[in-house]
Amino acid sequence: MGRGVNPEIIPKRRLYTGAEMPAVGLGTFGSDKYSADQVANAVYGAVQCGYRLIDCAAVYQNEAQIGEVLKNLFDDGVVRREELFITSKVWNDMHGEGKVLESCRQSLKDLGLSYIDLYFVHWPFPNYHAPGCDGDSRNPDSKPFSVEEFMTTWRQCEELVRMGLVKHIGMSNMTIPKLEAVLPLCEIQPAALEMELHPSFQQPELFDYAVKHEIQPIGYCPIGSPSRPERDRTAEDVADTQMPEIVEIAEAHHVHPAVICLKWAVQRGQIPIPFSVKEPQYISNLQCAAEDPLTDAEMERIRLADKNCRLIKGQVFLWKGARSWEDLWDLDGTITK
């Protein structure tokens, strides 16, 4: 293979259903910085270069453009549908009775697909904000997490599996207390958990909990999301690509620090979904999973460098009466009301 990576050499992860998915994928959230067409063009290039997993979502507002590109990839004979693993997500404003089916059908239509491989509940509550809003924006209709409301949404996701519209369902932005409350109620278990994971935010308890329950962790912001929107930045945030441990290991391997974040992620066992619209970046982000692994000592050094630094705090989803963004993440071990 010329430009890019042979997808055969990219490691795979096996889900509890027995289905396999690639150990690295491409993110598609343009972070209010890259246009839908730029992201869609990157999807074409990335699939040409060997990517087989694409992480989509209705709220990224680019599924229609990505759908056009997927059609071109199929028409041009670059890839067949069954070789791709496509995810999508129901956004917070589509949780109500009957709405999940509507949202999924829209994503299927936009993406030009007859099924989605893995369909997530993007956030575990129906609180939403306008795309591109600032960090102080609050929706007066926002409410704390409710097991009952979540299960109304999840029951609809289960129905999507039975209808054959999606192959697997997953949860995102969950906590252990929320999982403890809902997993026993699920008729179809989540196959994956999409969660923030990067060297300065390793979430070891939640990661181990997911693995123990045969739920595949998928790591978002795997490079520490250096291009994230302003609303998701605070003065205390750690930049993963500037952590001394990451920089020194990158020097030893003669690669960019971003690549070390991804090697660590793949070797730890989560599936990183790095975003990039730049060909040299997205090629190295894929290739790094198949060559020059980190040593055990390097893996341990990164493990010890965890800073518990959450970047996507979710403060725009807070409800009236909530104290601070920490309330979204059940830090005292029970579901915060």
Ligand SMILES: NC(=O)c1ccc[n+]([C@@H]2O[C@H](COP(=O)([O-])OP(=O)(O)OC[C@H]3O[C@@H](n4cnc5c(N)ncnc54)[C@H](OP(=O)(O)O)[C@@H]3O)[C@@H](O)[C@H]2O)c1
């Ligand atoms: N489930 C959820 O709630 C959720 C939340 C957030 C994200 N996600 C998903 O996770 C994906 C990834 O997260 P993210 O986009 O926030 O962050 P990320 O992948 O950690 O960071 C992406 C940025 O890193 C830089 N980069 C990428 N590859 C690089 C390389 N090889 N060398 C140097 N710099 C590199 C690029 O910056 P420049 O553009 O400046 O070059 C790029 O924009 C999203 O696209 C989305 O699909 C899901």
